[in-house]
Amino acid sequence: MTKKYTIRIRRYDPQTGKNWYDIHNIYAERRMTVLDALNQINEHERAGISYRSSCRMSICGSCGTIVNGKSVLMCNTFLKDLEDPVTIEPLRNFAIVKDLVVDTDAAMEKLRDALPYTTFSITKSRCESVQTPKQLEKIKQTSQCIKCMLCVSACPIYGLDYNFMGPAAAAIAYRYNKDSRDHVGEKRLDSLTGRNGVWKCNFVGECSNVCPKNVDPAGAIQKMKVMGVLHCIKSALKPKLKSKSKSKK
Amino acid sequence: MKKLANTPAPDWWKEKPAYKIYYFREYSGILIAIWGLYWLWFIGAIIFSRIILAYFPDIDPVFKYILFIPLKYYFLFNCIGFIGAIIHTITWLGVMPEILPFNLSKKQRHLIFSLLILVWLGLSTLLFILLMNSLL
Amino acid sequence: MNPIKEHDILIIGGGGAGLRAALSAAQLDPKLSIAILSKVYPTRSHTVSAEGGCAAAVGKDDNIKNHAEDTIIGSDYLADQDAVEFFVKHCKEEILLLEKWGCPWSRSADGAIAVRAFGGMSKKRTVFAADRTGFFMLHNLFERTYLHPNIHRYNEWYVTKLFTDDKGVTGVMAIHQKEGEMQAFRAKAVIIATGGAGKMYKNSTNSVIKTGDGMYLAYDAGAALKDMEFVQFHPTALPKTGILITEAARGEGGYLINNKKERFLKDYVPEKMELGPRDMITRAIISEYRKGNGFNGPYGKYVELDIRHLGEKVINEKLPQIRELAIEFMHTDPVKMPIPVTPAQHYTMGGISTDIKGQTTVPGLFAAGETACVSINGANRLGSNSLAECLVFGAQAGKYAATHAQKNKVRSPSAGQIKTETGRIEKILTNEGNENPFKIRDEMQETMDHHAGIIKNEKSLSSGIEKIKHLQRQFTKIKINQNNTVFNGELITTLELAGMLKLAEITLLAASRRRESRGAHYRTDYPKRNDKKFLNHLLISKSGGIHMTPSIKTEPVTITKWQPRERKY
Amino acid sequence: MSGNINKPDIIKSLKWGAFSVTATFCAFVLPVFIFTLLSTPVVFNPPLPDWIFIIVFLGVLFCAFYHSIYRIYASDHDLQLKSKFLFWIGSIIAGISVIEILHFILLKIGVL
Missing domain, CATH: 3.90.700.10 (Succinate dehydrogenase/fumarate reductase flavoprotein, catalytic domain)
Known part of the structure; x- marks a missing residue:
């Protein structure tokens, strides 16, 4: 049984600078996703819509768009769950490159501030550090982040101030801080409690509602704030000790 | 804040329902601030009136009238403060499970939220009884 | 045309093998400038969809010899046994290194790295992270590249051509999809890590980006492809x-x-x-x-x-x-x-022929991961060996590319080569015709499913080659509607299609050449394995123009300890 | 360790720390505090000895002030809360002064 859907796609042509809405009608079979619909429009009607897609099993995080006003991954939203004029728009808070493709380089680069790596720079390792399943449980939720940038697109603070590091970077920083094998915790908290760090977040909480892998970046940021306050108090009380120990290491 | 080319103005989120809850929570701050300002005015008026009456007891009634204006609005502003305080309490207790340093499932968060509400009610009645019978 | 960009090492493809190569090269020599050119953001590479696990002899009752024997029997004795011995020796080391880097491997109750059973393995040796092993591994490697300032990432650049001169590879031509212009690069060493060519088939577990660009680039640059007829179908x-x-x-x-x-x-x-x-x-x-x-x-x-x-x-x-x-x-x-x-189609055992050092037949050109064929997989890859191969041979390619870059001076591609390449892309963009590239792609996938599927025979293969040749002729008359080059989906699909059509032809040719049944290559007209005549690899390399039929040579399989025996499970 | 590690902003962290402490304190104490003020104008005969009550009262007042002003300033960035707050204050003052002046005039005329 096929059902008729009208798809409105927001187009943008970088050369002419024009924005307009394309209307397409498609006949969807049972379990057609928005991504399948876009593929069909692009291939049969040669509409030439530019969009990102790769794995079609909602694990790579490239097909993030706004469908009917909600930030979703196109590959796991089904047409039968949406009401009829399905409107597809590019992600908010990012410069639009063309049609549904947005420029997320800046947000990806902000991950650098989260120092997303453990300290071990050695190349060979013989011994295996023990990590109990309980310790692993701590980082299970925030380590699911697929970097699809939907949370950054749902954050009003990021929309108004592009220097803010964004919920994604904070969630990944929280994942590495809570990892039992990590010892960069101090430096990472320095970076997070900095000017563009977590203090700009007013806990709107929308980034957690939008996350397709329910990583809950809002919760991670609040916990980082608490850790940040304690860290700052500690580093404020003993500034002399800290600088001396660094030279020793 | 440089404006990025061809991107919708950054107030797209204002009419979204999910952000209404965020508004609601932040507005309680205004109500409490107004309540606080009223009390500053109130205490200022009392201290000022005590000083004036101490030094020149017989002042013309117009000045006395001005000094006692805050008394008339005592009930109104305290109601504003009370509403603000209730909103703040409920939303803040709703947020507190997020701040606690261990990640909890949704069910656990609701549990802690209701626990906090109970603690708050208990504490309030206790304080209220303490304040009331010490008055009588 | 903006000036040529220079880096010491260019890595094409940002998946498991590419990122591991970048990290091992960056660790070996922090002064080297390493560039990762990836068609999509590195975290979107197909490694992210790998679920099962990464094989390593980590278990207490497990040993390297056992792992090597299982891999060789699994590969129906077509794997080069010296390569397999090298591979199994370094698997555990990579797992422990990644574990130090923060990769959340699943743990058994006592905190040691847990292992699970996998197809064809005699002992439990697949290290896993829930069932998102590829995802955790790739993101861990990607986040690790933030540590090294000398790793420069070029996200969403599509490489269209490998430049070579008589002494080896000199550089690369790539399209920057965000700005839509072409840019030439020159480097001392190039590592190809673009993954397999799964999208030649209609129903495949691979993601949309698995179009074998790296294999086509290497073939076009004169490198030899190996064992292209072995394509694995996941049950x-x-x-x-x-x-x-x-x-x-x-x-x-x-x-x-x-x-x-x-x-x-x-x-x-x-x-x-x-x-x-x-x-x-x-x-x-x-x-x-x-x-x-x-x-x-x-x-x-x-x-x-x-x-x-x-x-x-x-x-x-x-x-x-x-x-x-x-x-x-x-x-x-x-x-x-x-x-x-x-x-459904899952893995291409074949690929760019490389030795243990990751060096291909073209000097300065390295390859690692699914796109390479060191041939530790031979005729059939065992589950969870692919992620381990990406790590072990990614590190190898990175190491030897770094030493190659330290020893050699950079040579830049000639202006003529660059002009011909930009001309070629212009011609494709403004090609007058009426064919729809997407329709040709669907027909190719249909043909490959029917003619080079799980069950093959002489008739299906020869008619398959005819169909693919017909599609190649049709391809010259395609029309691209989109003329602006910023994120031109149709142009990228067309360039990928050109590569896949050639790889499809090579796969069918190699399959019809190997008249026996071995591992994933099953033919009804030759159901038996014939070790006397076909215990060798098929090396396919370009002879004459790109549109000519390739020359096929055989290369004996290196046998060290395990003599071929009847394969029974 | 590379990467641009921006220095920790200690003042901002302490401000946020103070905000969360005062907000939690107010969340528990403020409603009952105001409720008692509403039910019996306790200010005129404070239950506790004079100086303790003043300290407690000023303490609660300070906490209420701090966390609400911090919240207004923090949300000024996206909700323009500061301008809204000043607008409300202005309108309240205007409203009261108008009512009082009218009331005073009516008193003077002797209507009341």
Whole structure:
């Protein structure tokens, strides 16, 4: 049984600078996703819509768009769950490159501030550090982040101030801080409690509602704030000790 | 804040329902601030009136009238403060499970939220009884 | 034309192998400037969809010799045994290194790295992270590249040409999809890590970006491709979408049932049943379909994978993504109902022929991962060896590319080469014709499914070659509607299609040349394995123009300890 | 360790720390505090000895002030809360002064 859907796609042509809405009608079979619909429009009607897609099993995080006003991954939203004029728009808070493709380089680069790596720079390792399943449980939720940038697109603070590091970077920083094998915790908290760090977040909480892998970046940021306050108090009380120990290491 | 080319103005989120809850929570701050300002005015008026009456007891009634204006609005502003305080309490207790340093499932968060509400009610009645019978 | 950009090492492809190569080169010499040119953001590479696990002899009762023997028997004795011995020696080291870097491997109760059973493996040796091993590994490697300032990432650059001169590879031409202009690069060493060519087939577990660009670039640059006829079909993938249901589901104890509700594998793979090698189980399912024992669904025949008896706790803890995918895409909760699965293309054993150092036949050009064929996989890859191969040989390629870059001086591609390349792309963009590239791609995928599928024979292969040649002629008359080059989906699809058509022709040629059945290559007219004549690799390299038929040479398989024996499971 | 590690902003962290402490304190104490003020104008005969009550009262007042002003300033960035707050204050003052002046005039005329 096929059902008729009208798809409105927001187009943008970088050369002419024009924005307009394309209307397409498609006949969807049972379990057609928005991504399948876009593929069909692009291939049969040669509409030439530019969009990102790769794995079609909602694990790579490239097909993030706004469908009917909600930030979703196109590959796991089904047409039968949406009401009829399905409107597809590019992600908010990012410069639009063309049609549904947005420029997320800046947000990806902000991950650098989260120092997303453990300290071990050695190349060979013989011994295996023990990590109990309980310790692993701590980082299970925030380590699911697929970097699809939907949370950054749902954050009003990021929309108004592009220097803010964004919920994604904070969630990944929280994942590495809570990892039992990590010892960069101090430096990472320095970076997070900095000017563009977590203090700009007013806990709107929308980034957690939008996350397709329910990583809950809002919760991670609040916990980082608490850790940040304690860290700052500690580093404020003993500034002399800290600088001396660094030279020793 | 440089404006990025061809991107919708950054107030797209204002009419979204999910952000209404965020508004609601932040507005309680205004109500409490107004309540606080009223009390500053109130205490200022009392201290000022005590000083004036101490030094020149017989002042013309117009000045006395001005000094006692805050008394008339005592009930109104305290109601504003009370509403603000209730909103703040409920939303803040709703947020507190997020701040606690261990990640909890949704069910656990609701549990802690209701626990906090109970603690708050208990504490309030206790304080209220303490304040009331010490008055009588 | 903006000036040529220079880096010491250019890595094409940002997946598991590419990132591991970048990290090992950056660690070896922090002064080297390393560039990763990736068609998509590195975290979107297909490594992210790998679910099962990464093989390493980590278990207490496991040893390297055992792992080597399983891999060689699994590969139907076509794997180069010296390469396999090198591979198994370094697997554990990579797992421990990644574990130090923060990769959340799943743990057993006492905190040691947990292992699970996998197809064709005699002992439990697949290290896993829930059932998102590829995802955790790739993101860990990607986040690690932020540590090294000398790794420069070029996200969403599509490489169209490898420049070479008589002394080896000199540089690369790439399109920056965001700005839409072409840019030439020059480098001392180039590593290709673009993954397999799964998208030649219609129903495949691979993502859209797996179009074998690296193999075509290397073939075009004169490097030799090896064993292209061996294409692995995974037995359990979801019917319409082709999404992979990992072998770990069977590793944890799942059963495959036909429509008579019985475990039909007992007549095909009596001893190992569900844990046999992938080629045998795929052929078992196909013969069940032929006997009429398969279920009939809206998207074609399927059998059922039943993991209900594992219980919800084990499924949520060990196979969370399987449950998510089955519920989301097939509307069946594996805890309550069995999952419909059917075979789909999964891995290309063949690729750019490299030695243990990752060096291809063109000096300065290295390759690693699925796109390379060191040939530790031979005729059939065992589950969870691919991620380990990406790590071990990614590190090798990175190391030897770094030493190669330290020793040599940079040579830049000639202005003529650059002009011809930009001209070629312009011509494709403004080509007058009426063919729809997407339609040609669908026909190619249809042809490959029917003619170079699980069951092949002489007739299907020769008619397949005819069809592909016809499609290649049709390809010259394609029309691209989009003329601006910023994120031009049609241009990128067309360039990928040009490569895939050539690789399809090579796969069919090599398959018709190998007149025997070995591992994943099964022919009804030659059902027996013929070690006397065909215990060798087929090396395919360009002879004359790109549109000419390639020359095929044979190269003996290096046998060290394990003499070929009859393969029984 | 590379990467641009921006220095920790200690003042901002302490401000946020103070905000969360005062907000939690107010969340528990403020409603009952105001409720008692509403039910019996306790200011005129404070239950506790004079100076303790003043300290407690000023303490609660300070906490209420701090966390609400911090919240207004923090949300000024996206909700323009500061301008809204000043607008409300202005309108309240205007409203009261108008009512009082009218009331005073009516008193003077002797209507009341």
